[in-house]
Amino acid sequence: MKKIYKQLLNLFLVAAILIGGITAGSMISSASGAKAGDAEMKSTEAEKMEVHFIDVGQGDAALVICDGHAMLIDAGDYSKGTAIQNYLQKQKVKKLDYLILTHPDSDHIGGAPVIITKFEIDKVFVSNYEKDNKTYQKLIQALDNKHLKYTTPEVGAQYSLGTAEITILAPNGTYDDPNDASIAMMLQNGENRFLFTGDAEENAERDILATGIDLSADVYKAGHHGSRTSTSQDFFEAVSPSSAVISCGEDNSYGHPHAETLNTFRMNGVKVYRTDEDGTLIATSDGKRITFNVPASETWKSGEPGANSSVWEVPDQKQETGKSETQSAKKQEVPAVKESQQETGKADTDEITYILNTKTNKFHKLSCSALPTANRKDSSESRESIIAQGYEPCKRCNP
Ligand SMILES: [Zn+2]
């Protein structure tokens, strides 16, 4: 019965396309070249999908809504949990089909306990990297309290979110670095493809490439907040995005996004959208076209000190908290985020403690005015163990 019905439906669709093609043909071919047939049928099935890159300062949180279904990818650091909760409620989200926590760094899972406590959640996916710290313990405790199971998804597994489809691309094994253990996924709605790789760095990118899964995407959520340790050349070429979204905090201590990554985007004509400049970004897909709620950034400003003329200047709109709407309709912010954004650095205590210079063997506070741009290594170790490795405290910031 079902099969016959499907075949009949297919016949009808073929007939409809043949007839429709005569009248609409010119319009379709002028818009998208030779694409028709399969792709055409697929996109007519796609419902609207919105991807909200929520401004959580230095960190990640993306809300995807498609056809009444919702998914949250990461939840910022602990000070952003309530802001994300408010944002989800404002979007009328009552239930999450999926909560995906790409990896256990605090700027990705810190806000998750609030979300887990406040929302009904169907499936929770976590990285296979476990951390032995308070932030991680709080996450597991919140999951246990709600009796929620959590698993690491298999590479190649597919899940649906309304008309959109999620394909898992990573982690491809276990890694020494939590960033490399990030869950990566392709999100496809009709013809529109969004790639999320968490903080996966070059090692993990190479392993994602090796899966042979098609990585081409329209929108690439720049790996690791636009760090130069991600978006390696081969990987970028395989993705070949038309747009990139960078989720990072203004004046973050890591220098994200790095100039190298921005240059790669710029040289290849990739449009860049940044939460540090425009606040929460919303990309809307109708299955055929993707539109953003703000124009692409044209500053090409890296977060590295001294790398670009006015990186450290405070734009006017920043000082007028709450009034930015009239000043610039661009910056869309979730309530309370601005306040907590100023704590960036302090909140991430279990992630980065000091900045090392591997050449001079000096170590610095995150707030030091003389942070290295080259030979820089971000450490999450204690002062004692850094000194034990032969590093000396910087004389300027006295860490
Ligand atoms: Zn991160």
Ligand SMILES: [Zn+2]
């Ligand atoms: Zn990370």
